[in-house]
Amino acid sequence: DISNLKIAIDGPAGAGKSTVAKELAQRLNIEYIDTGAMYRAVTLKLLDKHVDFSDTDTVVDILNSTEIQFENGRIYLDNKDVTEDIRSALVTANVSKVASIPEVRRILVSLQRKIADCKSVVMEGRDIGTTVLKDADLKIFLTSSVEIRAKRRYEELKRKGVKIEFSEVIEQIKARDLQDETREYSPLKMADDAHLIDASNMSVDEVVCHIIELLK
Ligand code: CDP
Numbered sequence: 001d002i003s004n005l006k007i008a009i010d011g012p013a014g015a016g017k018s019t020v021a022k023e024l025a026q027r028l029n030i031e032y033i034d035t036g037a038m039y040r041a042v043t044l045k046l047l048d049k050h051v052d053f054s055d056t057d058t059v060v061d062i063l064n065s066t067e068i069q070f071e072n073g074r075i076y077l078d079n080k081d082v083t084e085d086i087r088s089a090l091v092t093a094n095v096s097k098v099a100s101i102p103e104v105r106r107i108l109v110s111l112q113r114k115i116a117d118c119k120s121v122v123m124e125g126r127d128i129g130t131t132v133l134k135d136a137d138l139k140i141f142l143t144s145s146v147e148i149r150a151k152r153r154y155e156e157l158k159r160k161g162v163k164i165e166f167s168e169v170i171e172q173i174k175a176r177d178l179q180d181e182t183r184e185y186s187p188l189k190m191a192d193d194a195h196l197i198d199a200s201n202m203s204v205d206e207v208v209c210h211i212i213e214l215l216k
């Protein structure tokens, strides 16, 4: 059903999920939803408010009075554009900790389902195929070797003028993957009915073409 098509893309950090999902959504002329950006936005707010992540009551109170919106490829947190702020090193270093809190996941998953309701979407994250859109029409698990993912992320940061060592990028990616794969509630895991794509030797365009072939 082209008016209610659900495509789920999951995988580890730096696999190319955002890049591929954005391009795919554009080609199919449907909406793209970056769920990682939502976990990042919540993390930014909790950090700004100096909330202790283990204080679940406070975390839930804050989440219940938080508004997250996507518009024209930008993300708004309580009506403020935070598209750049959520990519900071501090947010990146803390986001997996926040994303491992079950209450946070419960609230964001329900918001993600609401955003995807009654329309066609490409949704990208860690648990889309396993939890958020279990009945998705097409599930992709996108990965690449950790060295290649770190190299691509490093090149991207260099292009943006961020000063960081390659060794640091690879360590950060490994730490985040480990935390995402081993958390108790809804860990990063390939769904049984997902198609595995190893993009270590593929360009963005090749990955997108491959997904369009699978869709047919
Ligand atoms: O930096 P990168 O684009 O790889 O990550 P992201 O997609 O922005 O996601 C940031 C973090 O949010 C991940 O490392 C996970 O801890 C968390 N996340 C999650 O737990 N579940 C999702 N569906 C999406 C992101």
Ligand code: CDP
Pocket (backbone or CB within 6 Å): 011, 012, 013, 014, 015, 016, 017, 018, 019, 020, 152, 153, 156, 199, 202, 203, 204, 207
């Ligand atoms: O969202 P995720 O963390 O999975 O990855 P991303 O933010 O899309 O970043 C992946 C980086 O690798 C981008 O700079 C892409 O241009 C590049 N890349 C890719 O995504 N896929 C390929 N097959 C080749 C390069």
